[in-house]
Amino acid sequence: DTAVSQTPKYLVTQMGNDKSIKCEQNLGHDTMYWYKQDSKKFLKIMFSYNNKELIINETVPNRFSPKSPDKAHLNLHINSLELGDSAVYFCASSHGQGDGYTFGSGTRLTVV
Amino acid sequence: GQQVMQIPQYQHVQEGEDFTTYCNSSTTLSNIQWYKQRPGGHPVFLIQLVKSGEVKKQKRLTFQFGEAKKNSSLHITATQTTDVGTYFCAGGTSYGKLTFGQGTILTVHP
Numbered sequence A: 001d002t003a004v005s006q007t008p009k010y011l012v013t014q015m016g017n018d019k020s021i022k023c024e025q026n027l028g029h030d031t032m033y034w035y036k037q038d039s040k041k042f043l044k045i046m047f048s049y050n051n052k053e054l055i056i057n058e059t060v061p062n063r064f065s066p067k068s069p070d071k072a073h074l075n076l077h078i079n080s081l082e083l084g085d086s087a088v089y090f091c092a093s094s095h096g097q098g099d100g101y102t103f104g105s106g107t108r109l110t111v112v
Numbered sequence B: 001g002q003q004v005m006q007i008p009q010y011q012h013v014q015e016g017e018d019f020t021t022y023c024n025s026s027t028t029l030s031n032i033q034w035y036k037q038r039p040g041g042h043p044v045f046l047i048q049l050v051k052s053g054e055v056k057k058q059k060r061l062t063f064q065f066g067e068a069k070k071n072s073s074l075h076i077t078a079t080q081t082t083d084v085g086t087y088f089c090a091g092g093t094s095y096g097k098l099t100f101g102q103g104t105i106l107t108v109h110p
Helices: none
Strands: A006-008 A011-015 A021-026 A029-039 A042-051 A053-057 A064-070 A071-078 A087-095 A105-112 B002-005 B010-014 B020-024 B031-037 B043-049 B055-058 B061-065 B071-076 B085-092 B096-100 B104-109
Touching: A006 A087, A011 A021, A011 A071, A021 A029, A021 A087, A021 A105, A029 A071, A042 A064, A042 A071, A042 B096, A053 A064, A071 A087, A087 B020, B002 B085, B020 B085, B020 B104, B031 B071, B043 B055, B043 B061
Parallel strands: A011 A105, B010 B104
Antiparallel strands: A006 A021, A021 A071, A029 A042, A029 A087, A042 A053, A064 A071, A087 A105, B002 B020, B020 B071, B031 B043, B031 B085, B055 B061, B061 B071, B085 B096, B085 B104
16 A cells, blocks of 8 residues: 555646646655655755644745645645746655655656 | 755765765754655655764664764665665754755765
8 A cells, every 4th residue: 555645646737737736645644745856856845734734834936735635635736837846746744743754756747 | 044965966886885975954953864765766764863973773874963963974884786866864853844955866886
């Protein structure tokens, strides 16, 4: 069973479109995250939710909106996609805020 | 804000050579975590260090946390081709935020 699953794995879309990435974890973890990994491999935190509540919201354009319907799911919706949004987006979860993260396999987003 | 710097950015070694990557934080950390990301893969949690001066080993991997809890290192003895990937440190604060270093990309030539 996949612990943290993200869909889709690949996403190619045109500038200006709106897209969503879904994430689900079956580990019973309380905290979930979205990270963006750019072409230089740098991992940057975007959002963090603890039991459906937003606890970290880094300086991310408000075109990005996370939604957590329950503590096992954290989805990411992106409006008006731009070329600079092209990256790999990783969902992750942890038992608590100070514990090791389990990452999903990533979603490679390409905006053309 | 908190910064975590990791060096070197790249390291090329011959199989059998040792490898070390270093991590430095601009602030005192509550913990340091290490992750490995294989090419095309996702980061995988390796270990967490919490105590000042702590040293932990996993087979050929040795992890250290500095006395001041601001730096850390990962040392691999006698590298193998299966060690290739990007190694990330990540510094944790008392309020739960984890900041990743830039990563060290390790290539191992057979």
